[in-house]
Amino acid sequence: MYARREHAGSYSDDKILGSCALFGMMNLTCERFSSKEPVHAISCMRERGNGLGGGFAIYGIYPDLADLYAFHVMYMDPLSRRRAEKNLMRDFRILLSEEIPTKESNEFLDPPTFWRYFLEPKPSKLRDENVSSDEYVVRRVMGINTGVRGAYVISSGKDMGVFKGIGFPEDIADFFRLNEYRGYMWICHARFPTNTPGWWGGAHPFSILDWSVAHNGELSSYGVNRRYLEMEGYGCAMKTDTEVLAYALDLLARRHNIPIELIAKVFAPPYWEEIDAMKPKERLTFAALRRVYGSLMMNGPFSIIAARHGEMIGLTDRKKLRPLIGGMRGDFLYISSEESAIRSISPSLDKVVRPYGGEIIVGRLRDLRVMETPTLVGRVYA
């Protein structure tokens, strides 16, 4: 098990680098579906992972408890659970808590235990702090992930959850008995960490509130992304570059209220040469985005699939150093590292989307138009 560093000072920011497979599948009419197809598709790209990480984010899995925050918490030892639950009980009204059912398996050597809690912030605490409940949840999650040894909140959104660990994705799906869940959107990841051994918390997707991100690549800009987010109150505890993507999405989308198409332009901005050539109003907007959010530019090869309720996006770095492809058939949107994974479950497609570097694929619930960036650039005004 990965030993956690006691003094996570500004210079101890070990990260885990990797190259991986991504697969996302969304029903645009919110129809929920089983694990069968997404797990099949991600396992089709076995070559891109190495068994040191697999994971899923599933949206729409807890419809009966959709008003409550669903915390999935990973515990490295029994003591960590006691410590974290003390915090949770102090800060939240917990309406239901249970161990996440897993399959007995010889595949995994000493897996951590996973618990889930359905909870809401204590009203009195919320009043004292005078913040939105989302902000309250983010702060508590940061508190546990950076402050409680051996406990990691791996997802904290409503009506969604993350399941992940060391193994090939299909093994992880088995382990968490994902065939018992149904969701309208699945984000899947197979991991190939290279520089450090994988650990359970380092598997993807990474999640905060209902954002989840699966990532293929390596962020050379991680050092500055992390320091910027720390300045904004996000503590990076998972030792992997992907974490910063999830927090950056939360910061920009929720706290700064920036539309996802423009967030894509923060992560993978146009070149100055392109900005200089834009019409004056656009130029102002895009120059301002780069000047103000330059520290959140994600530099280095990446492709990501990110999602929140009702929205799934795919994005690559501006040089497109990692693969990404989108496909549609009927009400389904697929985003994948490789076309073969999509074709393995949907041999014929109505539409195939092959974005250029820095172009975003956006799928929105009940919106059958799948957006690609060029339509956006024309409608940004300063």
Add this chain to the structure above:
Amino acid sequence: MRRYLLPEYIVERDDLKCTRCKICVEQCTYGVHNYNAIKNMIESRSELCVDCLRCVLFCPVNAITVRRNPNVYKENYHWTYEFITSIKRQADTGSALLSGMGCDKQNLTYWDKLLLNACQVTNPPIDPIREPIEIRTYLGGKPKMLEFEFNDEDITLGTKLGPCLCAETPILFAAMSYGALNLNVHEALARAAVDCGTYFNCGEGGLHPSLYKYSDHTIVQVASGRFGVDLKYLSVGAAIEIKIGQGAKPGIGGHLPGEKVSDDIAMVRMIPAGTDAISPAPHHDIYSIEDLRQLIYALKETVEYTKPVAVKIAAVHNSAAIASGIVRAGADIIVLDGVRGATGAAPKAIRDNVGIPIELAVASVDQRLRDEGVRDEVSLIASGGIRSSADVVKAVALGADAVYIGTAALIAMGCTLCQKCYTGKCPWGIATTDPEISKRLNPEDAYKRVVNLVKAWSIEIKEMLGAMGMDAIESLRGNREQLRGVGLTDRELEILGVKMAGE
């Protein structure tokens, strides 16, 4: 009184090669070489030589060699040559020792203990010859976040950003005043700034009217002497810099002896010709941070908030706290000038002993501003002894937005760091206002050399960025993950915020 000083250098001449062309006689401004017509020989007075190497480089037959005087005092690790010489000089004159250029002491350079990262396997290095790598750098204040307005499908930017500088490379030319330097040097720097898409800082001696045409690329400085400051001067530059301190002489103002104050310099500085131009040590309207705030806003009001205002301080022990105050006082840019920062003249004791290395100052200021959540509201310029593109890259990785270069630009023009700028006899025609000697510096030639230097460094910066897998400099800014230290203590690594190599 007989002087007890050993000649520092020995000037040797290969008399068989020497053609008696007398170029060395003409070139030496210190009177080392003299032609003896009776003997038909050129004689050299070694004790006057400052090792500027002008004669060596200009001798058409390579007949001259300058080397350190092999006569040394008895070896003593405590009483070194420098201390013995200094004492003897002071015993002769009874005055404070002056020196030019920056501190030349050992053990104050951390750049050489920092190493950069490069991509291998898991992400691809980027080839700057084939792919765009962006080093454009905006300098100025910024809001913490942007607000957008949404109407149907339209997205409109609602936040107005403040004024800023846009440099095409993170290298700017540091403040060096007209008076310390002559107009040819200023013109060369101004033209180079235009060519390189960057900025030249005119220093505290005002801006010559003939250079107003380059003012879009000029940062005008307001120092404690207020020389040359009027409405036109403030309005004409691209930015205004308040000089509180200077790395070469923290706690002291600039001194320009009356002998260097010619008519033209007097006109630009707005003082009578021949008078000493002594900047007070403090700004007498700034005795604390709230007064600085008033000056910052007085200047902003004057130019109607159209230009960013920078504040330059010397890197000293509590720079981090001072910098934090400066941000809150409303500055858009903070300039940190480290102990290696140079000068035309400074008391040697101060130059060599006051201030801290820029590497440590940048690291601690950047961290402090982050701890307080205000780092991105200002830009940070590191200054003082930047010698190479690698120093620039390391400065940016530690947390600077850009750097100022002064000494490096002068070296490009010909300076050999003989450290005698305060004599006003600079044989390279740089740190002199003597009209005859100033002619030695051809602004056309000097400007090209400086442009070449900046272009060369910019290419190297792109190479290093590309090797680290980054195609834009904003991803390097404050990215200490890209640095590793060697030969440093844990405490030094902690203050620099970098890991040990191998970690």
